[in-house]
Amino acid sequence: MPYDTQPTASHFIAGEYVEDTAGDPIDVVYPYTGKVIARVHAATPAIADRALQAASDAQAAWAAMTGTERGRILRRAADIMRERNHDLSVLESCDTGKPLSETTVADATSGADALEYFGGMAATITGEHIPLAGGDFVYTRREPLGVCVGIGAWNYPTQIACWKGAPALACGNTMVFKPSETTPLCALKVAEILTEAGAPPGVYNVVQGMGAVGASLITDPRVAKVSLTGSVPTGQKVYAAAAEGLRNVTMELGGKSPQVVFDDADLEDAVSGAILGNFYSTGQVCSNGTRVFVQRGLVDAFLTRLTERLADVVMGDPMDMATNFGPMVSARQRDLVEACIAKGKAAGARLVHGGNRPDREGFFLEPTVFADVTDDMALATDEIFGPVMSVLTFDTEEEALRRANATPYGLAASVFTKDLTRAHRMAAGFEAGTCYINTHNLAPVEAPFGGSKMSGVGRENSKAAIEFYTQIKGIYVAMNPVEAPF
Ligand SMILES: NC(=O)c1ccc[n+]([C@@H]2O[C@H](COP(=O)([O-])OP(=O)(O)OC[C@H]3O[C@@H](n4cnc5c(N)ncnc54)[C@H](O)[C@@H]3O)[C@@H](O)[C@H]2O)c1
Numbered sequence: 358m359p360y361d362t363q364p365t366a367s368h369f370i371a372g373e374y375v376e377d378t379a380g381d382p383i384d385v386v387y388p389y390t391g392k393v394i395a396r397v398h399a400a401t402p403a404i405a406d407r408a409l410q411a412a413s414d415a416q417a418a419w420a421a422m423t424g425t426e427r428g429r430i431l432r433r434a435a436d437i438m439r440e441r442n443h444d445l446s447v448l449e450s451c452d453t454g455k456p457l458s459e460t461t462v463a464d465a466t467s468g469a470d471a472l473e474y475f476g477g478m479a480a481t482i483t484g485e486h487i488p489l490a491g492g493d494f495v496y497t498r499r500e501p502l503g504v505c506v507g508i509g510a511w512n513y514p515t516q517i518a519c520w521k522g523a524p525a526l527a528c529g530n531t532m533v534f535k536p537s538e539t540t541p542l543c544a545l546k547v548a549e550i551l552t553e554a555g556a557p558p559g560v561y562n563v564v565q566g567m568g569a570v571g572a573s574l575i576t577d578p579r580v581a582k583v584s585l586t587g588s589v590p591t592g593q594k595v596y597a598a599a600a601e602g603l604r605n606v607t608m609e610l611g612g613k614s615p616q617v618v619f620d621d622a623d624l625e626d627a628v629s630g631a632i633l634g635n636f637y638s639t640g641q642v643c644s645n646g647t648r649v650f651v652q653r654g655l656v657d658a659f660l661t662r663l664t665e666r667l668a669d670v671v672m673g674d675p676m677d678m679a680t681n682f683g684p685m686v687s688a689r690q691r692d693l694v695e696a697c698i699a700k701g702k703a704a705g706a707r708l709v710h711g712g713n714r715p716d717r718e719g720f721f722l723e724p725t726v727f728a729d730v731t732d733d734m735a736l737a738t739d740e741i742f743g744p745v746m747s748v749l750t751f752d753t754e755e756e757a758l759r760r761a762n763a764t765p766y767g768l769a770a771s772v773f774t775k776d777l778t779r780a781h782r783m784a785a786g787f788e789a790g791t792c793y794i795n796t797h798n799l800a801p802v803e804a805p806f807g808g809s810k811m812s813g814v815g816r817e818n819s820k821a822a823i824e825f826y827t828q829i830k831g832i833y834v835a836m837n838p839v840e841a842p843f
């Protein structure tokens with residue numbers, strides 16, 4: 358490994374790197390080689406306590422700064438991230454195995470976008486004035502919640518650390534962030550950069566660990582809010598644990614999102630959308646449109662063109678800018694996805710492309726396409742979180758919408774058609790938090806992102822995120838003598 362991936366220490370607390378080797382070791386494995394490239398240690402209870410106390414100690418002073426001052430620090434952090442985009446992208450590729458051609462434009466970039474966006478918004482986070490009869494009035498203050506815990510998934514370690522940290526900090530909260538144990542490296546850089554940009558010690562802390570460390574943070578009395586990005590089963594546990602203390606939550610969970618392609622769609626756009634929505638990040642994107650419903654008249658042409666386009670997949674060294682398809686994040690994830698492929702074959706789905714583990718080192722799996730998938734197959738019901746596309750056939754708009762919504766998930770959905778009214782009808786009918794017309798999987802920070810039904814609670818990004826990192830205080834101001842009954 359030609360890159361220096363071993364972090365200075367495992368944790369970042371109160372503005373500095375902190376080590377405690379008493380915690381369980383966590384080896385960081387480079388998915389391209391399967392070799393260990395760094396080692397960190399899980400937070401011991403003492404480390405978790407130190408991080409929470411640092412966040413708690415820092416919160417009042419951070420909240421007392423003006424939004425303009427906090428925003429300036431976040432925007433400075435965004436500038437530093439952009440200046441270091443190459444190194445941060447290399448680290449993201451080492452942590453996840455995603456190709457550098459992708460991380461260079463998607464990860465630290467999206468993190469910097471969030472820091473810049475919420476940095477710009479910080480000064481605008483204000484209350485309102487509500488006039489009442491007789492000259493009385495109410496004014497509201499939009500106040501921070503306090504100490505927020507962020508818990509991340511492994512697919513977007515830099516992005517997730519920023520999508521949670523930027524709005525939390527803009528609103529005057531402080532954060533203890535626990536990255537996924539699979540990708541522990543990138544969040545440390547986010548903490549380092551925020552500190553360099555001027556965030557006071559304790560405002561943004563990172564502790565490492567498995568689920569147990571995350572669980573221990575949630576129920577701490579110093580914690581006001583928990584924001585998780587992870588699977589639905591983890592979300593259910595975290596939500597339940599947070600409920601015990603009536604803590605605020607944001608839950609960014611899994612999905613089984615539909616893409617509906619009508620036969621009047623632009624074929625090239627529909628195929629591009631299906632590729633973006635199934636194979637970007639080697640299929641490890643929460644909002645992937647893994648159920649591709651194609652209208653009967655277009656199915657053959659769609660599969661033909663998709664197969665042609667898949668010939669352009671360049672699977673290989675993530676650090677080679679020509680590579681556009683990397684390994685999966687871990688052997689475990691690769692094995693889980695392989696089992697889903699085997700189940701799909703056994704259920705009678707037609708394998709159109711891929712399906713195999715290439716004979717090479719690293720956690721590679723071919724981009725895989727199944728056709729003739731039916732709604733009852735596990736391929737169509739279970740989140741796979743890997744490069745597996747299922748193509749299903751439909752006849753009518755009513756049928757497509759009904760089947761698209763027939764899932765407990767509700768993260769994303771897209772429709773491909775040239776018929777404008779149909780596009781908007783479908784978008785209105787989708788039971789999903791994030792919908793697309795004639796594209797899929799884009800997640801600009803200016804737009805709300807999040808799920809309905811089992812896919813989540815709350816929204817990240819956009820103005821909507823402010824709702825989930827603040828609470829409103831109403832202050833009644835009497836301008837008249839107080840009238841009492843006796
Ligand atoms: N909706 C979104 O924005 C979004 C984005 C990315 C990934 N995801 C979802 O994340 C999943 C893949 O990521 P993963 O495998 O890391 O998910 P996961 O649920 O296994 O783990 C997510 C995080 O939760 C922690 N965790 C596990 N058990 C915990 C507990 N009991 N208490 C507190 N923390 C606990 C883990 O250590 C990890 O940091 C997929 O389902 C994917 O759809 C969702």
Ligand SMILES: O=CCc1c[nH]cn1
Nearest residue numbers: 512642643644798800
């Ligand atoms: O993995 C989910 C978040 C996301 C979607 N697109 C880019 N990031």
